[in-house]
Amino acid sequence: MKISSNFDAGSIEVIALNSFEDIQLRIRKDNASDFAQWFYFRLQGAAYEPCKLRFLNIKDTAYPKGWEDYQAVASYDRVNWFRVPTYLDGDELVIEHVPLAGSIYYAYFEPYSHEQHLNLIGMAQSSGLSQVSDLGSTVQQRDINLLTIGHEVESDLKIWVIARQHPGETMAEWFVEGLLTRLLDTQDPTSRALLDRATFYVVPNMNPDGAILGNLRTNAAGANLNREWLNPSPETSPEVFHVRNKMLETGVDLFLDIHGDEAIPYVFVAGTEGVPNYNERIAALETAFKQQLRVASPDFQDEHGYDKDAPGAANLAMATAWVGNQFNCLAYTLEMPFKDNDNLPDDDFGWNGQRSLRLGEASLSAIYGVLKDLR
Missing domain, CATH: 2.60.40.3120 (Immunoglobulin-like)
Incomplete structure (x- = not known):
C-alpha cells in the first residue's frame, strides 16, 4: 500500500x-x-x-x-x-x-489541473473570438493570462470576471469554463447579444502558483490575494498588482469574483453594501442581478450567505469591495459550496465541476438581464 x-x-x-x-x-x-x-x-x-x-x-x-x-x-x-x-x-x-x-x-473537491487551465486558454484563443494577453508573472514566474472577448471599443461595457484567488476553490475555474464555452458559442443568441454591447475580460486562474502547490488559500509567497487589493505588492502579490493595473486601464462596469465556501451549503453572492460609494443605483443593480440569476439557475438562492457589511465597514483590501468602490459599479463575490447545494442535493456527486460549469453558463443570462442598466 x-x-x-x-x-x-x-x-x-x-x-x-x-x-x-x-x-x-x-x-x-x-x-x-x-x-x-x-x-x-x-x-x-x-x-x-x-x-x-x-x-x-x-x-x-x-x-x-x-x-x-x-x-x-x-x-x-x-x-x-x-x-x-x-x-x-x-x-x-x-x-x-x-x-x-x-x-x-x-x-477535498474535484480538482482543476494546470493542464486543464492551459487547455482552457488554448480553447478560448482557438475560437477566433478571444485574445490572450500576458499581464505579468506570478511569484514563481508563471504566466498571468487575461482573456479578452469583444470589440474593445470605448462604447463597450466592460465586464470583468476573475476566479481562483483562493487556489483550492477549484469550482471557480469550472464556473469560468462554463461561462467561456457559452460566451464563445457563435450560435448562442445571448452570447451574441452580449458581445454586441460588451467586452469581457476574464482571468480564469488568479493564483496558478498556489493551485500547483496544492494550497487552499494563498499564493507561493503566503499572500491571501483577496486581501491585497488596496495596496498590492509586485513582489509578494504580483497577481493582484498586474490585474488591478489592467482594470484601471480598461475601466469596469460589472465585476464578478468567483469563489467557493467551505461551510455554507448553498450558492450565493456577496455585494458591496459597506463601501463608501455604495448608492441606490448599485443597490437596484444588485437586486436585479440576483433576480435574473435566480431565473437562470435554480441552484442560486439569496436566503443563506454572509452577513451584509454595515455602511462604511467594508474591507477595501478585498477584490469586490475595492472594484465596486473604485469604479462605482455592480460588483459581486459569487460563492459555491464545497459540500452540496442543500436546495438541490445530489447524493452521488454533491456540488461538483459540472454543476459549477452550468452555473457559469447561466450567469451570462443574468449579466444580459442587467446589461442595459450597468452604465
Whole structure:
C-alpha cells in the first residue's frame, strides 16, 4: 500500500500506513502560511480492501465547520469524480471506502489541473473570438493570462470576471469554463447579444502558483490575494498588482469574483453594501442581478450567505469591495459550496465541476438581464 501526492495540486501528510483499516493522515498547510483545508492524494495497493482513512488534525484546519456534513470526492481516472462515505468522529474526519481498483485518488473537491487551465486558454484563443494577453508573472514566474472577448471599443461595457484567488476553490475555474464555452458559442443568441454591447475580460486562474502547490488559500509567497487589493505588492502579490493595473486601464462596469465556501451549503453572492460609494443605483443593480440569476439557475438562492457589511465597514483590501468602490459599479463575490447545494442535493456527486460549469453558463443570462442598466 502506498500514498503519494507529488503531482499537480497534490497535498497530504502521511502519519501511518500500516493497516487498511487505520490509515492515518494530516491535512498539510499551505506552503507559506498556516491555512490548511485542501487535500488531494493517490492511494495504491488497496483494491477491494475496506479502507478507513483518518484525518487527525481537522480541529487545526482553517474552517472546522467545513467538515460538518461533508463528503470527500474520489476518482479512478481523475475525470469522473464521485462522493465517498465521510463522517466526523470526535476530532477526526474519517473516510470509509472500498476501492474497486489498485489506484484511486481522493480530494477535498474535484480538482482543476494546470493542464486543464492551459487547455482552457488554448480553447478560448482557438475560437477566433478571444485574445490572450500576458499581464505579468506570478511569484514563481508563471504566466498571468487575461482573456479578452469583444470589440474593445470605448462604447463597450466592460465586464470583468476573475476566479481562483483562493487556489483550492477549484469550482471557480469550472464556473469560468462554463461561462467561456457559452460566451464563445457563435450560435448562442445571448452570447451574441452580449458581445454586441460588451467586452469581457476574464482571468480564469488568479493564483496558478498556489493551485500547483496544492494550497487552499494563498499564493507561493503566503499572500491571501483577496486581501491585497488596496495596496498590492509586485513582489509578494504580483497577481493582484498586474490585474488591478489592467482594470484601471480598461475601466469596469460589472465585476464578478468567483469563489467557493467551505461551510455554507448553498450558492450565493456577496455585494458591496459597506463601501463608501455604495448608492441606490448599485443597490437596484444588485437586486436585479440576483433576480435574473435566480431565473437562470435554480441552484442560486439569496436566503443563506454572509452577513451584509454595515455602511462604511467594508474591507477595501478585498477584490469586490475595492472594484465596486473604485469604479462605482455592480460588483459581486459569487460563492459555491464545497459540500452540496442543500436546495438541490445530489447524493452521488454533491456540488461538483459540472454543476459549477452550468452555473457559469447561466450567469451570462443574468449579466444580459442587467446589461442595459450597468452604465
